[in-house]
């Protein structure tokens with residue numbers, strides 16, 4: 001696969017800007033769709049497999065402007081309809097086309113609090129970019145307006161130029177909100193409730209903040225700086241943080257409300273217990289959950305072998321089971337930690353893979369090998385209990401099932417051996433039991449996820465929940481969206497109470 | 507952050523510390539553990555059982571043995587220093603009730619986590635027999651504390667330098683042969699000791715509980731590094747344990763898994779020692 005270098009991309013963009021920028025408001029749709037879509041500049045694959053720096057480098061201003069000019073400013077905004085938090089997409093893109101980045105940032109911020117993060121990790125090809133008119137006209141989703149990259153561009157510009165403004169905080173109300181978990185859901189609730197003047201405390205079990213953004217998604221896809229910046233903003237707003245605090249263990253949820261005076265609680269504890277395949281050999285040395293592998297590498301910084309005390313397994317040949325973002329991240333991390341061969345073993349085909357398209361492309365460029373329509377059957381160990389091989393079996397696609405997807409069917413006698421010393425299981429997570437175990441009175445569904453109403457309220461009075469603990473493993477943007485909804489409900493509840501208290505006093 | 511209120515060396519490699527952690531002191535029950543880090547950015551997360559707690563002064567007691575780089579660093583910290591990260595109490599508390607006669611077997615450093623459990627069992631009205639085992643006299647810890655709790659205290663050393671020259675399984679077997687046999691056994695110590703205690707009690711059908719110290723990263727059920735085979739099931743020590751039915755635990759697999767990083771850790775430990783030596787030489 002050939003890619004232009006960042007310099008070549010920039011040169012082409014400069015020429016296009018010169019050609020189009022003067023007539024930005026006068027172009028016909030036909031003319032706009034003819035403008036070539038802008039590729040994301042990226043680190044050279046050969047170089048980046050030896051470092052942890054971010055792979056996608058981000059658009060230059062010129063590239064962003066060209067890409068923005070491609071937008072048709074549709075009347076029926078399918079992109080907005082497909083955005084879980086309804087960002088005014090053509091609105092902010094139009095500002096970029098006119099070079100007004102400040103205003104573009106303002107438009108995004110109205111709907112999304114974490115654009116630098118979402119621009120990087122949202123599955124745009126199944127959301128805003130899926131039904132974009134440009135992509136439809138060109139009959140290629142990959143040619144849709146690159147909304148995610150533009151969002152990222154604006155957010156990065158704002159951060160780099162030091163223009164991030166601290167949202168205004170209303171005068172103190174005297175009400176206290178406890179937020180459990182510092183993942184995207186929790187961060188959003190904290191910001192939204194703090195703005196209304198409530199005292200907000202985030203309780204986080206780990207020693208670092210950010211949830212999956214920190215310990216799961218690797219540095220090469222989402223640099224820690226960005227998460228730090230979001231946290232700094234919250235700190236500047238006066239949000240209080242308590243790390244190393246497991247609600248349900250260090251203190252019961254009930255006690256936070258009854259003894260510590262919190263008027264409302266938001267539970268955003270994320271997904272929990274990793275799921276294993278339940279096959280022979282899964283407890284051998286060298287078999288990891290993706291959570292463990294990535295946590296060691298990211299949070300405990302095991303990639304930094306000179307400094308870190310937490311060891312990471314030295315692998316030569318790695319099999320990763322699964323086809324989502326977690327699988328891609330694990331595979332690419334293994335490569336960066338020095339593995340020679342990394343295989344992603346997936347039961348279905350590439351089309352069904354839930355991972356973001358860009359990550360799959362990047363993984364391929366980095367030499368990750370994909371074994372589609374195959375699955376693990378058992379893991380074999382050596383005498384000293386370490387992984388020495390994995391037996392796989394092949395599948396073929398059968399008749400479509402109720403969901404319309406063709407079901408993979410095992411091919412008889414198709415077993416074969418894969419020579420590996422490490423197996424990383426990335427097939428999903430169950431629900432997090434820590435808080436719910438010690439909180440009788442909170443209703444769960446049969447998978448252990450907290451059940452909520454349309455305002456994210458749980459079965460417990462004053463207790464709300466959102467994100468992966470409600471949805472099962474979902475996405476950053478859905479977690480954020482739930483956080484927003486919960487914060488609105490909490491703010492409304494507290495405002496009504498304050499109103500009532502006033503009337504009583506009067 | 508948790509301040510070190512008190513530090514004592516109990517034997518050559520074993521240290522005791524009281525840490526200021528009022529919330530944990532209040533919430534903890536016997537059998538639970540904490541996780542601490544000596545360095546928030548690069549440090550390992552070290553799980554340690556809470557050996558005791560004092561609600562009045564808000565302190566918890568930990569007892570640890572220097573086994574690698576992280577515990578060595580911890581042992582070098584002093585009273586007044588802050589431990590940057592401390593979280594807990596984690597794990598499920600020991601189930602305590604009046605079972606009748608309970609035998610508590612503590613091997614080596616395992617005596618430390620046994621202490622609060624024995625205490626709780628005594629308080630619940632049990633007849634508590636305590637067996638303490640160690641390689642030699644110098645490695646015996648908490649003898650006085652245990653004596654204060656025990657209805658019967660048996661001390662064994664491998665080399666006979668103190669108490670009986672025996673492995674803990676010998677007195678355990680004798681007690682199982684008594685009539686009536688004990689109602690329950692709890693064994694905490696090196697995996698191999700817990701394995702053989704379980705094998706000792708199996709023919710007598712005495713329920714035997716063991717407390718596992720597997721590899722852990724988060725200790726909150728997120729990583730699954732601590733998984734063990736218990737009967738036909740896979741259990742997570744940090745959320746389902748740390749205590750399990752010793753007759754069902756697959757100790758051999760657990761011991762292999764505990765050794766996952768042996769060679770790598772030794773390297774990190776050696777590097778650290780090496781740099782310590784160099785630093786000293788430079789002075």
Ligand SMILES: Cc1cc2nc3c(=O)[nH]c(=O)nc-3n(C[C@H](O)[C@H](O)[C@H](O)COP(=O)(O)OP(=O)(O)OC[C@H]3O[C@@H](n4cnc5c(N)ncnc54)[C@H](O)[C@@H]3O)c2cc1C
Nearest residue numbers: 181183184185205211212216247270325467468474475476
């Ligand atoms: C490797 C990986 C890659 C991913 N890639 C993508 C991607 O590219 N795009 C995308 O949209 N989504 C991705 N996801 C999914 C996305 O990260 C999650 O959907 C999202 O982070 C969920 O947010 P959350 O706020 O619900 O919880 P989390 O981010 O899981 O945060 C929960 C936090 O709560 C803390 N906590 C748990 N229990 C307690 C307790 N009792 N007390 C205090 N704190 C507690 C946890 O330590 C954690 O920090 C990925 C996930 C993983 C694991």
Ligand code: SF4
Nearest residue numbers: 071072074079132133
């Ligand atoms: S659908 Fe595409 S072209 Fe239409 S407004 Fe949205 S981004 Fe622009």
